[in-house]
Amino acid sequence: MDDFYLLTKPNCPLCNEALAEIHRLQLEEPVRLHWVDISEQPELLEEYALLVPVLVRGKDDAELRWPFTNELTEFLSA
Incomplete structure (x- = not known):
């Protein structure tokens, strides 16, 4: 199971949407x-x-910045 880190801050509606x-x-x-x-x-x-x-991928520190669009599934599966 791979680790991912969602960088957020308080009162961030986009962060909730990303989650x-x-x-x-x-x-x-x-x-x-x-x-x-x-x-x-x-x-x-x-x-x-x-x-x-x-969104940061733990194994290689790659970053995916908002908006995630169609790249999200590929990023999480790589």
């Missing part, structure tokens, strides 16, 4: 999704404040 989009997918293999609040980590807040939600 819902991930949950709607029917993947062949399950993934482990971690919710990361960037407001608790100054270095992440500085880098991603205007970019969230961002």
Whole structure:
């Protein structure tokens, strides 16, 4: 099972929408999704404040930035 990190911040409607989009997918293999609040980590807040939600693949640190569009399934399956 692969680990993924959804970079978020408080009061982020797009982050909630991104999470819902991930949950709607029917993947062949399950993934482990971690919710990361960037407001608790100054270095992440500085880098991603205007970019969230961002999905990060744990095994290679690849990033998928919002909007995920049709790339989401491929990104989670790679």
